[in-house]
Amino acid sequence: KNYNIAVIVGSLRKESYNLKTANALIALAPESLSLEILDISDLPMFNEDLEATPPNEWEEFRRQIRSADGLLFLTPEYNRSVPAVLKNAIDVGSRPYGQNSWNGKPGAVVSVSIGNISGFGANHHLRQSLVFVNVPTMAQPEAYIAEATGLFDENGSLINDSTKSFLTDFMVAFEQWVTTHATKN
Numbered sequence: 617k618n619y620n621i622a623v624i625v626g627s628l629r630k631e632s633y634n635l636k637t638a639n640a641l642i643a644l645a646p647e648s649l650s651l652e653i654l655d656i657s658d659l660p661m662f663n664e665d666l667e668a669t670p671p672n673e674w675e676e677f678r679r680q681i682r683s684a685d686g687l688l689f690l691t692p693e694y695n696r697s698v699p700a701v702l703k704n705a706i707d708v709g710s711r712p713y714g715q716n717s718w719n720g721k722p723g724a725v726v727s728v729s730i731g732n733i734s735g736f737g738a739n740h741h742l743r744q745s746l747v748f749v750n751v752p753t754m755a756q757p758e759a760y761i762a763e764a765t766g767l768f769d770e771n772g773s774l775i776n777d778s779t780k781s782f783l784t785d786f787m788v789a790f791e792q793w794v795t796t797h798a799t800k801n
């Protein structure tokens with residue numbers, strides 16, 4: 617394993633399709649990538665007043681981001697945008713001013729939805745923030761996973777062969793993206 621990838625999942629629920637997709641991506645990933653899902657559920661809401669005495673959860677999260685070589689984001693779409701918990705994580709990681717933990721880390725975005733617009737709105741709102749926090753984000757292949765309800769079995773395993781093949785190719789492209797753009801810690 618040569619590259620540590622922080623996986624950030626924008627849904628907190630146990631049966632999340634984004635979480636199931638994250639686990640599928642981890643299983644399908646090339647050898648050189650070591651992936652770990654970060655916990656964003658307990659990050660206090662960002663508040664500039666707390667910057668002088670930052671909560672431990674913020675500091676730990678920032679450390680985890682800084683130690684990653686690359687970033688893999690999975691997001692549901694909430695009201696045509698990203699869930700607040702994911703936006704909060706981005707905001708927490710971007711501060712204090714001048715110490716943006718995301719800076720320069722190569723990333724990729726996957727959106728997963730039970731609907732058929734496949735989280736397009738969230739996928740692109742997320743990319744808008746990633747431009748500003750300077751995460752060079754893989755352009756192609758894009759990953760829009762629609763109608764997620766039918767893709768997994770009752771144990772949460774990915775059972776759709778074409779999705780499996782697509783996600784395998786996606787991870788090969790992401791490995792290439794990370795090896796090209798990572799600045800080793």
Ligand code: FNR
Pocket residue numbers: 627628629631632633634635692693694695696697728729730731732733734735
């Ligand atoms: C949704 N959902 C949703 N789906 C979509 O395609 N576009 C949308 O704008 C929304 N908006 C939305 C808002 C809120 C508050 C919730 C709770 C849900 C449905 C969403 O795709 C579905 O709940 C997914 O299953 C969420 O992803 P996880 O939790 O399965 O990963």
